[in-house]
Amino acid sequence: MRAVPRCLPCVVVGVVLSWGPVSAAAQDSPSIGWGHRPVNSVDGQVLYSAWCSSCHGPTGRGDGPAAEHLSVPVPDLSTIAVRDCKFNFFHVQAHVTSERVRGEAMPRWRDIIARNYRNDEGRARMAVTNLVKHVESLQVVQVRSR
Numbered sequence: 001m002r003a004v005p006r007c008l009p010c011v012v013v014g015v016v017l018s019w020g021p022v023s024a025a026a027q028d029s030p031s032i033g034w035g036h037r038p039v040n041s042v043d044g045q046v047l048y049s050a051w052c053s054s055c056h057g058p059t060g061r062g063d064g065p066a067a068e069h070l071s072v073p074v075p076d077l078s079t080i081a082v083r084d085c086k087f088n089f090f091h092v093q094a095h096v097t098s099e100r101v102r103g104e105a106m107p108r109w110r111d112i113i114a115r116n117y118r119n120d121e122g123r124a125r126m127a128v129t130n131l132v133k134h135v136e137s138l139q140v141v142q143v144r145s146r
């Protein structure tokens with residue numbers, strides 16, 4: 001049994017559940033392009049549709065209309081919990097606050113978010129938290145890290 005990867009149960013559950021109900025995230029319009037448009041809301045789903053789904057796709061699978069124009073693959077955000085055996089809130093948050101972005105492909109959200117909320121730190125923080133919670137809701141397997 002030692003050779004069995006620790007994540008195997010997660011993977012099996014993930015495969016079994018992948019037919020499950022998908023998020024009600026609104027379908028994004030391809031004309032939104034890279035998704036930098038201003039949004040007067042802190043709702044996670046609204047923000048995700050406006051800013052993230054152009055690349056990551058409406059259900060997070062990396063199949064947004066802009067993805068094919070990038071030189072690097074867009075990761076599937078709906079399987080982060082399966083891959084990591086938990087949904088690591090801080091890992092995702094670090095991408096939204098631009099602290100842990102590897103390449104140049106993903107926009108630097110820290111600046112975009114600060115501009116969008118006119119440096120209102122309270123609303124900006126709420127937006128980041130709600131965005132990460134929305135990404136959590138897209139998981140094909142719900143496993144909490146906290």
Ligand code: HEC
Binds near residue numbers: 091131
């Ligand atoms: C222009 C396309 C694009 C947009 C728009 C975009 N991303 Fe990304 N994202 C990427 C690419 C490409 C990567 C992989 C390279 C990297 O990590 O920088 C990535 C990586 C990520 C990761 C790490 C995934 C992993 O496998 O661990 C997260 C989390 C993420 N994005 C969340 C978001 C969120 C939330 C938004 C909206 C606020 C967003 N992204 C908008 C292209 C995009």
